[in-house]
Amino acid sequence: MQTLALPIFPAGEFLLQKNRFRFASPIPSTFLCASYSRKVTVDGCGEGDRMCVLGMGFSGRYIGGRLMQEREWNVSGTCRSDAKKKELNKMGIDAFLFDSTKDRLENLKSLKEATHLLLSIPPAEAGNPLFHSLEKLRDFLGNGNLRWMGYLSSTSVYGDCGGALVNEDYPANPMNESSKARLVTEKKWLSLGNQLGVSTYVFRLGGIYGPGRSAIDTLLRKKQLTSYQRMRRLKRFTARIHVADVYEAVKASFDVSKSGTYNIVDDNPASRAEVFAFARNLIEEKWAGQVLIDESREATRLDSASKAQVRKGEKRVSNVCMKTQLGVNLTFPDYKSGLLSILNSYGE
Numbered sequence: 040m041q042t043l044a045l046p047i048f049p050a051g052e053f054l055l056q057k058n059r060f061r062f063a064s065p066i067p068s069t070f071l072c073a074s075y076s077r078k079v080t081v082d083g084c085g086e087g088d089r090m091c092v093l094g095m096g097f098s099g100r101y102i103g104g105r106l107m108q109e110r111e112w113n114v115s116g117t118c119r120s121d122a123k124k125k126e127l128n129k130m131g132i133d134a135f136l137f138d139s140t141k142d143r144l145e146n147l148k149s150l151k152e153a154t155h156l157l158l159s160i161p162p163a164e165a166g167n168p169l170f171h172s173l174e175k176l177r178d179f180l181g182n183g184n185l186r187w188m189g190y191l192s193s194t195s196v197y198g199d200c201g202g203a204l205v206n207e208d209y210p211a212n213p214m215n216e217s218s219k220a221r222l223v224t225e226k227k228w229l230s231l232g233n234q235l236g237v238s239t240y241v242f243r244l245g246g247i248y249g250p251g252r253s254a255i256d257t258l259l260r261k262k263q264l265t266s267y268q269r270m271r272r273l274k275r276f277t278a279r280i281h282v283a284d285v286y287e288a289v290k291a292s293f294d295v296s297k298s299g300t301y302n303i304v305d306d307n308p309a310s311r312a313e314v315f316a317f318a319r320n321l322i323e324e325k326w327a328g329q330v331l332i333d334e335s336r337e338a339t340r341l342d343s344a345s346k347a348q349v350r351k352g353e354k355r356v357s358n359v360c361m362k363t364q365l366g367v368n369l370t371f372p373d374y375k376s377g378l379l380s381i382l383n384s385y386g387e
């Protein structure tokens with residue numbers, strides 16, 4: 040058995056067994072499970088800035104992990120299961136169980152202490168229950184230490200744009216219930232920040248990829264594609280962003296007082312088909328014979344009505360404001376550099 044160690048997935052590894060890769064971690068996106076050193080004062084409290092991430096998922100963990108690693112920030116965050124809470128604790132994150140459909144934010148101890156608050160919980164279709172008691176929330180946050188608020192939203196709020204180039208001034212026209220709920224959440228978030236008088240940002244993200252969640256990972260896992268994945272393959276343009284650059288954008292916004300909404304996407308809205316062809320070649324060059332699914336044939340199974348629907352919704356998303364106003368320098372300006380770095384991080 041040949042084992043491929045993944046340096047950035049300390050909790051897991053790809054195993055090459057009988058010519059099949061499988062990810063050995065129960066949670067593949069757990070790529071930051073190493074314990075980070077954390078500055079602790081004599082009374083047990085951490086020094087400096089404190090980030091609280093509501094929704095410690097793929098991006099939340101990455102951002103929290105980098106802030107601890109690079110800036111020695113104290114990081115707390117929420118999840119919904121004991122197993123995830125344990126993993127987060129192992130990383131050095133103060134984790135709290137929180138389900139927005141039944142729990143109240145006002146009961147979250149770490150919120151009061153937070154200097155920075157990142158919302159990474161997707162809104163439910165019926166709206167974001169976080170805001171059910173907005174006044175209470177405002178009073179609660181207003182009495183704390185908060186200086187910065189960020190919300191991870193999505194470019195899906197623009198809706199169908201017929202292939203147009205869209206910047207932040209392009210009228211949002213969300214097409215489904217979750218995108219509509221996202222737009223409502225954006226507005227509430229900005230308004231809450233305004234009322235509190237803290238710098239507040241909405242980041243409209245393209246498809247987030249990174250180690251553990253990328254075309255390379257999809258091809259290596261060899262699972263059947265979902266119908267949503269098959270539909271997306273037909274698009275000529277797809278906005279995407281490496282999770283490291285989501286972090287760069289969040290970090291850049293700490294230092295500029297330009298509250299507002301920013302598209303966070305890379306420079307190349309290449310089609311999913313192009314990205315998968317590139318990923319396939321990369322894997323084949325490194326580990327010949329390991330890609331068994333034929334992604335290109337999956338899309339042909341869709342009916343023509345679905346194909347027409349996908350193409351109607353296309354857009355190219357501009358990242359000019361992200362660069363000129365936030366001053367972000369992308370670490371991975373296109374999928375090629377991003378995928379190559381992911382592959383290289385998976386060892387030999």
Ligand SMILES: NC(=O)c1ccc[n+]([C@@H]2O[C@H](COP(=O)([O-])OP(=O)(O)OC[C@H]3O[C@@H](n4cnc5c(N)ncnc54)[C@H](OP(=O)(O)O)[C@@H]3O)[C@@H](O)[C@H]2O)c1
Nearest residue numbers: 094095096097098118119138139159160161191193246247
């Ligand atoms: N993935 C993309 O390509 C993409 C693109 C654009 C925008 N976005 C949005 O950007 C944000 C970050 O994306 P991501 O992919 O990093 O997210 P993710 O991995 O799906 O993580 C979402 C987090 O929200 C938590 N959560 C979900 N429903 C909740 C609820 N009802 N109450 C409390 N917590 C809840 C999850 O908790 P558990 O950990 O317990 O599951 C998880 O920690 C999300 O809002 C996502 O919708 C994602």
